[in-house]
Amino acid sequence: MKSINLKENQFIQFHQKISFKFDGVKYFGYKGDTIASALLRNNINLVGRSFKYHRPRGIYTCGIEEPNALVQIISEYSEPNTRATIKKIYEGMEIESQNRWPSLENDFGSINNLFSPIFTAGFYYKTFMGPHKKFWKNLYEPLIRRAAGLGKPPKDFKGISNHIHHNVDVTIIGGGLNGLLAAKSFINSNYDVLLIEFEEQLGGIINNSNKISLIDNKEPKDWLKETIQEIEESKNVKILKNTLVTTYNYINHLIAIEDRFVGYKPIEGKVNSTLHKIRTGHTILCNGHIERFLSFQNNDLPGIMLSSSFEKYMCRYGLAPSKEPVIFSNNSNSNSLVYSLIKAGLKPKAYIDSRSGKEIEPNLFDLIRRNDVPLYTNSQIKGAFGNKKIEKILVEDSSGALNEVKCDCLCLSGGINPDVHLFTQSKGLLDWDERDLTYKPSKPFQPTITLGSASGQFNFDNLNSDVNEKLKTFKVKNLDVKLELNTNTKYNIEKLWEVSPQKKSLWAKSFIDLQNDVTTKDIRQAITEGFDRIEHLKRYTTNSMGTDQGKISSINALGIVSDLLDKKVNEVGTTIYRPPYAPLSFSAIAGRNCYEFYDPERKSPIHNWHLKNGAIFENVGQWKRPWYFQINKDESMHDAIQRESINVRENAGILDGSTLGKIEIKGEDALEFMNLIYTNSFTKMKQGSARYALMLGEDGMVKDDGIICKISDQHFIATTTTGGAATVLGCMEEYAQTEWPNLKVFMNSITEQYATFNISGPKTREIMKKAFPNIKFSNEEFPFMTFQFHEFNGIPIRILRASFTGELGYEIYIPSNSAPKIWDNIQSVGKEFGLAPYGTEAMHLLRAEKGYIIVGQDTDGSITPIDLGLSWMIGKSKKDFLGKRSLTRSDTIREDRKQLVGIIPSNKADKLEEGQHIILDKEIKSPVPMLGHITSCYYSSTLGHDFALAIIKNGHSMIGTKAYASTSSMSTTGVDIVKPVFYDEDNKRLVS
């Protein structure tokens, strides 16, 4: 195929040369060229190998509908499957062809083409079944994956995308003739209007073809310039260019992707695409139409392209891909290509029309006659032939004789379809038009308006009245635009979906989906095998399931199927076009919600100290909490935890508990509210005292726990678990607003406002005395579960005597800003008493020795306070609290519920594992009745052996008996079921 450059135009500058590389070879294009137009300029048309059969493929179209010319952009993080027909070139661009090895010209995989008769629909399902399931996973799938497919996924993708939200009254999609007219009517109206155009220039058909000769007696080019200026100067119409609407959701919500680097290499670290999320009152679809192709033998050869695409290359890129293309059509849409060719001083090699001479437009007839173009009416192309490019075609003329025509380019037109993808995404309904042989939008489901060829108006006759009528509801100014055309106006088409080949076996070379290598033979076979429903047929053959969603071919498939089934196309129906309209990269969807912005990290005020002191962190919700502290690099986690826990039992330890949720509750009715929220009764509680409390869901299951400090009947401070803080506050607010709006109560999170230090161990009292010399810490003056407010060096602090380790303990609450100072002070005074920090893991071990539960670890949303043995915490005399009634439901009073128990190995040297089952038999013989499982399990240096907490069926009555725990090596360990407390059962250390 020899291409020639035509005249320069406003889109392409012949003096601005750009160099780029394709498969390692350097070529030149011009500024404004796409990869496809630049390759065609260099007479390259073989650009890739097909998905399944590795057939040579060329450039088929000039736009987003391209099924074949997909390339990998090496210079942009190796972005695969880029449409060569829309991606603009820039200096130094590196492009590679896809799915070929070792090279595009000599592709090893093309051997598949020889076996194509056996690679038909369902081939993989039927063939690669035996002899063993493993064969698929280990042999077949890796082999097939290597051989099939398109581009390679990029390894190190760094694209950055921003998200922008719009909220407008009207969105016009498509900046072609109708889009511009619609936008023009809205100029300076009271509507906020967004005009979205996929290409770099507005104008659509005005730029892409020679169909229109004059608009309002002006050159189309000049009219366009004036109109765009008018729109740009208006206050209420915003134009987004290089932006593709990919998705049309419910409630007029649109998603569009804007390419920020059209014609330039994306700069690393800069935003290279913007995802627009648009909410709009009305959507006006002016997204035009798509030309479809025709099926015949070898209709996929490089050198074959759509006729409107050929014309677009001429008008937009000043490039004729061939000097003398053959044109094959069944409709009037290709008229303007003949006109454009002759206007450019070129001549079609032949014009082949399936319509009879009578139906062909008279002025086309004249044009062809006057220029001596060989004309075949009532004729069809039987097949195309050539080695990696089209060399000749076989034409069956009206007499049935076969004529060979030599050519280097064939332009096809099988008719045009309104681009209904977005309309059907919006859930609008389509209707088959028997005259124009296409699906057209009929009933919109949302406030959607379609204009121009997107609505199925393929003629320009009713241009003004159509726009005026459909925009009537907006009461905007009426249009009166005068159009003059170069070619005949009435759209005319004759039914032709495919041309039968000379031999039946050659259906296998007649393609219906170029991207997925589906042939018309596959369609016939699917129907024979019973997959005659269109959605089944689509999935069985993979027709129109490529990234192009069969834009140029899916209607043809429906036509073929309806003929084969002898049904009307409307009865066959159509498959559903799903978003996105064109591939959308994950990085665009992710936007900035990735890497460090994926999820916020929350850090305690003491975080920097932890960093300096060897803390290894664990994530608790969004919080970073010290898991354990390494005193040197060689210390293992096990050693660190045992060291920390022994130190708490023998000396004293300090834990940063700042992440604990803290909620302040105030108001006249605070006491009543707290009584309703928690299981405990707070009425008789003294001011200045604290209580361990449980919160249930309405189903009676434990939801959260914490310590409630009662400052007065009108003022409480509650702590929550680290992960449950937001839920607990949300729950309190919900009930305060929805169920008990009569209660005067307010609540607020004070988690970040206060840091919390938990100091515990036998030497804690000495440390506290030294750290806070003005406070009296004796057991009488500061008893267990009481709290006091103090001032220390001008800092207001609250000290609570409570413990989660079973040792004497205090919790200090300090305003976050002053916390590091006090933390440092405690560290320095505590040194002489052996005070050391401990992390969450040692804290878990210490609390488990004492039998204290962790909500979410030892409970799982199906455990009541009674199951935990915490009935004493239920204020039974209270009339009501969250979940109270559920505690007496038949299910919750069952005796054989899973209940919390302690587990120790019968042989103390044995190990236990978290999550393992408790069973009654030593032998594991399925089915094994499972009693429950181990929820927490640790080795305790204090006890000298492993121990665990477990929830098991009927557990409370099993205490004192023996059972078995399963192990990960499929054996069992004998265990004793004991009370869930392993240390200081009578709380002597806690309260003295």
Place this chain on the structure above:
Amino acid sequence: MLIINCPYCGPRDQSEFSNGGEAHVKRPDGSKEIGDREWGEYVFIRANPKGLFYERWVHTHGCRKWFNCVRDTSTDEILVTYKLDEKKPNLNNFKSVVKTPSGEPEVGSGNFTVEK
């Protein structure tokens, strides 16, 4: 994604809100005797209709106020929002607005593109 008209703050993006399930479900009065069935229905049973639905929402990342709305579950359209202490609107008022996705059977997937 929806625009939700918070009765306190005005129209805001859906991402600021959380859904709270069926509205106008009354919590049985705890001070009185409650039967197993009555309580069980309050805790576990919620309606899940296709079509108009009274629903609770909360402006989580905003004013943190709870409010009610009428949502068409077949289209996700929120037809009206109102404060908790306001009377619930009569669903018959919305009949003309409500439609299932066009051509779709009353119950079903809605996977049709062409009118049957």
